[in-house]
Amino acid sequence: MNLFDVIGPIMIGPSSSHTAGAVRLGRLALALLGEPVRDADIGLHGSFASTGRGHGTDRALVAGLMGWNTDDSRIPHSFEFAANAGLAFHFETVCLGDDAHPNTVMFALKGKSEGVLRLTGCSVGGGRIKITELNGFPLELTGEFSALITLHHDRPGVIHSVTGVLASRTVNVAEMRVSRRKKGSTAVMVIDVDGSVPQEVVEAVAGLPQIIAVRRLNPVVV
Amino acid sequence: MDKLALLAWIEEAAATGIPFGRYCLQLQATEMEIAQEVLLQRMQEYLSVMRDAIDYGLTGVRSTSGMAGGSGLRLQNWHANEKNENRILGQLTAKAAAYALAANEANAAMGRICAAPTAGSSGVLPAVLFAIAEERTTTQENLALALISAGAIGMVIASRASLSGAEGGCQAECGSAAAMAAGAAVELFGGTPVQVGHAVALALKNLLGLVCDPVAGLVEVPCVKRNAGATMIALLAADMALAGIESVIPVDEVIDAMAAIGHSIPDALRETGQGGLAATPTGLECAERIFGGRNRLNK
Numbered sequence: 121m122n123l124f125d126v127i128g129p130i131m132i133g134p135s136s137s138h139t140a141g142a143v144r145l146g147r148l149a150l151a152l153l154g155e156p157v158r159d160a161d162i163g164l165h166g167s168f169a170s171t172g173r174g175h176g177t178d179r180a181l182v183a184g185l186m187g188w189n190t191d192d193s194r195i196p197h198s199f200e201f202a203a204n205a206g207l208a209f210h211f212e213t214v215c216l217g218d219d220a221h222p223n224t225v226m227f228a229l230k231g232k233s234e235g236v237l238r239l240t241g242c243s244v245g246g247g248r249i250k251i252t253e254l255n256g257f258p259l260e261l262t263g264e265f266s267a268l269i270t271l272h273h274d275r276p277g278v279i280h281s282v283t284g285v286l287a288s289r290t291v292n293v294a295e296m297r298v299s300r301r302k303k304g305s306t307a308v309m310v311i312d313v314d315g316s317v318p319q320e321v322v323e324a325v326a327g328l329p330q331i332i333a334v335r336r337l338n339p340v341v342v
Numbered sequence: 343m344d345k346l347a348l349l350a351w352i353e354e355a356a357a358t359g360i361p362f363g364r365y366c367l368q369l370q371a372t373e374m375e376i377a378q379e380v381l382l383q384r385m386q387e388y389l390s391v392m393r394d395a396i397d398y399g400l401t402g403v404r405s406t407s408g409m410a411g412g413s414g415l416r417l418q419n420w421h422a423n424e425k426n427e428n429r430i431l432g433q434l435t436a437k438a439a440a441y442a443l444a445a446n447e448a449n450a451a452m453g454r455i456c457a458a459p460t461a462g463s464s465g466v467l468p469a470v471l472f473a474i475a476e477e478r479t480t481t482q483e484n485l486a487l488a489l490i491s492a493g494a495i496g497m498v499i500a501s502r503a504s505l506s507g508a509e510g511g512c513q514a515e516c517g518s519a520a521a522m523a524a525g526a527a528v529e530l531f532g533g534t535p536v537q538v539g540h541a542v543a544l545a546l547k548n549l550l551g552l553v554c555d556p557v558a559g560l561v562e563v564p565c566v567k568r569n570a571g572a573t574m575i576a577l578l579a580a581d582m583a584l585a586g587i588e589s590v591i592p593v594d595e596v597i598d599a600m601a602a603i604g605h606s607i608p609d610a611l612r613e614t615g616q617g618g619l620a621a622t623p624t625g626l627e628c629a630e631r632i633f634g635g636r637n638r639l640n641k
Binding site: 121128135136174247 | 343373374381384388391405407450451452453454456457458460464489490493494496500508522558561562614615632633
């Protein structure tokens with residue numbers, strides 16, 4: 121812990137969890153989609169659904185989907201900017217049960233060049249966030265690290281070959297998680313790294329056998 | 343998280359004979375491996391955002407719900423009238439109260455603010471720092487050092503208790519903000535590190551047990567006006583400490599008491615918008631009006 125955990129962040133009010141955290145969830149969703157958003161179905165659960173409008177959670181999520189920072193003064197007017205940018209969005213209330221965090225959002229996104237993404241995440245307090253599900257895969261992503269994310273066929277040696285690329289470029293792995301739907305099908309791997317992920321790493325990993333897709337994430341929580 | 347001890351820092355600062363803020367600057371710059379100038383520069387940026395938030399609030403902005411807004415401006419106008427015989431607060435305290443309302447109203451109206459320590463309590467530090475800066479003489483660097491003192495105090499509270507209303511009630515937000523601001527105020531008036539510790543303890547003691555019961559779950563009622571109350575307690579605590587009044591209970595023990603109290607506050611009074619003021623007939627009516635029966639909790 122340091123001084124900046126207590127003083128700051130600079131943000132658009134009124135709530136670090138319901139406004140700043142919401143911007144960050146949107147930004148992460150955009151980064152995982154990997155291209156500008158054309159269409160967004162946004163489901164709000166629990167406190168996000170019940171108090172979201174008064175906290176500007178809806179406007180903050182849309183601002184995040186356009187890649188804005190938590191202190192962007194345009195956040196209160198993000199709907200108008202989205203309309204101009206050709207981003208269509210639709211909000212609905214969803215019920216994910218008592219086990220889901222009260223500040224949970226579900227995104228179903230379509231990109232401008234037809235990429236699709238389904239993402240579930242929550243705002244856990246003080247602006248900190250956690251992604252819990254990506255395209256049906258459970259995973260944990262906090263946006264505090266630079267990260268490399270792969271969708272790949274569940275075969276022996278894939279993890280070795282990906283971490284091999286990182287090792288050859290002296291990128292240090294901070295933490296990593298792997299999850300799969302079932303044995304031998306597809307799997308998702310999240311690798312948090314120290315520093316940043318160079319573009320050449322992304323390209324090298326994308327060229328590996330068994331890799332279906334790869335994304336690079338910059339930290340959204342700083 | 344390792345528990346920090348404010349008294350350890352206070353004793354070290356006192357032993358080396360340097361002001362508390364300067365000591366915290368050295369400590370944090372070393373730990374974060376950044377130059378002291380860089381840290382001071384970041385504080386200046388935060389201060390500038392705080393100052394702008396006060397000004398934005400003083401334009402009389404209102405929140406989306408309509409519940410919050412305009413009170414900082416109203417109090418400022420009330421005190422601006424020299425012929426008004428009914429003014430109770432003195433010049434510095436009146437200014438601080440108006441600034442606290444205004445800065446937190448800026449937050450409620452989706453203005454740009456600096457969380458200190460949270461968005462819901464973001465009016466207290468700007469109010470105390472800028473009311474003192476404008477009513478007394480101080481330098482930009484002293485303001486930055488006071489903010490660093492406040493941050494260090496907040497770190498100790500975060501490590502031993504909590505800064506989140508959902509975890510510890512409003513005592514963790516407005517209580518912590520008041521404690522941080524009280525220490526910062528002592529620092530600005532040239533008090534000793536030991537006096538900083540007593541100011542923190544005295545401020546926090548006066549807000550122990552305060553629950554978080556926001557109407558309609560929004561950071562507006564009673565948050566905005568509690569920022570003003572916490573600001574008054576911060577200034578009173580600093581004044582008492584500067585006069586040599588001491589807290590019988592040592593500051594770290596007061597913080598531990600806050601943690602224990604926080605654990606025993608029921609869920610309904612920890613930022614769920616279900617108890618206290620939120621559950622009053624008028625509180626419920628406000629919630630109904632704002633959300634119009636739709637957007638209710640998914641039950």
